[in-house]
Amino acid sequence: MDLGKTAAPQRPVTSPDDTYRPSDREQERQRFRRSRKRRHTWTATLCTLVAVVALGAVAVASPGWERVDSLFLDGAELRAAFPELLRGFWLNIQMFLIAEVLILVLGLLIALVRVTRAPGLQPLRLAATVYVDVFRGVPTLLLVFLVGFGLPALRLQGTPSDPWVLGVIALVLSYAAYVGEVLRAGLNSVHPAQRNAARALGLGERQTLRHVVLPQAVRNVLPPLLNDFIALQKDTALVAVLGPLEALRAAQIKADYDFNYTPYLGAALLFIAVTIPLTRFADRLQKRAAQRTWAETGR
Amino acid sequence: MSRTRIALAVSAAAVVLAAAACAPQPESDTGAAASGSPDCTANSPGLHKRGQLTVATDSPAYAPWFEDNTPSNGKGFESAVAYAVAGKLGFAQDQVKWVVEPFAHSYAPGAKNFDFDINQISVTPQRAQAVDFSASYYTADQAVLTLDDSGFAKATSLGALKDARIGVQVATTSYQAVLDQLKPSRQPSVFNTTNDEVNALKNGQIDAIVTDLPTVFYLAGSELDNAKIVGQFGYAGGTPEEFGLLLPKDSKFTTCVNQALGALRSDGTLAKLTSQWLSASANVPELKP
Secondary structure, three states, rough: OOOOOOOOOOOOOOOOOOOOOOOOHHHHHHHHHHHHHHHHHHHHHHHHHHHOOOOOOOOHHHOOOHHHHHHOHHHHHHHHHHHHHHHHHHHHHHHHHHHHHHHHHHHHHHHHHHHHOOHHHHHHHHHHHHHHHHHOOOHHHHHHHHHHHHHOOOOOOOOOHHHHHHHHHHHHHHHHHHHHHHHHHHHHHHHHHHHHHHHHHHOOOHHHHHHHHHOOOOOOOOHHHHHHHHHHHHHHHHHHHHHOOOOHHHHHHHHHHOOHHHHHHHHHHHHHHHHHHHHHHHHHHHHHHHHHHHHHHHH | OOOHHHHHHHHHHHHHHHHHHHOOOOOOOOOOOEEEEEEOOOOOOOEEEEOOOEEOOOOOOOOOOOOOOOOOOOHHHHHHHHHHHHHHHHHHHHHEEEOOOHHHHHHHOOOOOEEEEEEOOEOOOHHHHHEEEEEEEEEEOOOEEEEEEOOOOOOEEOHHHHHOEEEEEEOOOOOHHHHHHOOOOOOEEEEOOHHHHHHHHOOOOEEEEEEHHHHHOOOOOOOOOOOEEEEOOOOOOOOOEEEEEEEEEOOOHHHHHHHHHHHHOOOHHHHHHHHHOOOOOOOOEEOOO
8 A cells, every 4th residue: 555645644563662562471481482492402402413423433433444534534635636626616517507597598498388389389399398208218427428429420510529518518408308397387387367367467478478477487496496406516427428527527536546535525525515505595495485375375 | 391202212212223233244254374374275265255266357348458348258468367367376267257346446445346356457555555456467658549630640759749639538547647747738538438538539529548558559450440659658757557456455365466476477477468468569659758
């Protein structure tokens, strides 16, 4: 409601006035809740610590611990390998960022084609369906091999020969199929009434898609989309088979050269450092979406 | 608070169960009698399986080290060496059993499923901290392979290869050799297998392959029909690259294998096998920096 011009008395809505004081009972409740929360936090922390210490003790007390320690947790080895790993990981990040944009575009195209209804577009729909079926079914590693060694072997003008570019192409082909399906589910999850309402308001077909359908569709499938991107981030390591030195390959070289597995651990830490924030973010979005839905149903 | 207590009880039970499940395995005592000389016969208790010699290598096993990816046929240099070592230790042909051991798994801690692994593994002090190595059975030089029509086919020094796109195989010491000796301006590409290297060379994705000389000879002879061996270079400032048999750390059998290899070297068998299976390298030019 717009109170801009009317001189209606302002009701305090947001800020409570200064005279408000919770009742004794309310304060009692709040105190109880606070203390309960504190107690729970302490218990949780203690249990976690006990569990971790117990697991650690079991590992350290095992007879082969010394060998495992020297083969997997060698600090000097990690320090020596880390610059290489970082340099390799930068390539992972680049591949991931470039691939992500291309995948979104291609996936959206596929999803849009698949939700069309016009009978004249049947061949396009068929092609999109076949594409999704094939590229979701083929193991990603095989695709990387096919694109990476097959494309250059064709000896065509203008095919890229950079291994990491070829790897990105393979990843895009594979993941666009997944993302296309996710987006299609999103488009189908928007209620038809939304579209009808938009058309009734005089929006064109394209405007309806852009301002009404797509925003809701993407919002509905954001968590699975992010999951796909976390998986993509890890799958950039598959491009290693084509020769470029990304993090996992750098780790493998160092590990196989020194007969020590610690560099792999370093590479894993780098991947985790990127995927965990992404995962947390996806979780938060999911929680917010759930709260929003409940709030709407409760209205 | 009974719920907390239940939770505590459950987690405690879980910890106890886990501890019970992960109880240490009893160490099998395969130690030979603590006398001076180790037991090197076909029935030695130090063997992985008594009465047979279990030899490991990776799959695919490439020529000229093995032939037809069948290590048990006695063909190829490393297959022949393995059977010669077995013979010196007193094993008959049919007492030698081959198993597949991926390279990256060969240095894993814990029990091994072989007596020794023969897989063109270079001996370095760093690696010797994780496994046992036998004495050397072959000294390898690095060599450079390119195609006839490549701009680098006429290179006569390592410096001339500086701007080439080099391909190496993962887990080989060639990678380090390229970095230290060639000092390439572009990062070398690293491939999983020799096949991938050859394909990349044919596709024009790399200009040259660097790997050990026998493999280069084999590739130039059988895999590529327009290949050019540019030359060879020693690695690590003159210290040659030595291939050794890989044994589990502190294996009881290392001394036995070393005795066998020593005998093969002094009676000329090793030299004979080397010239039989690996081409002579005399006519390959030496690349200097």
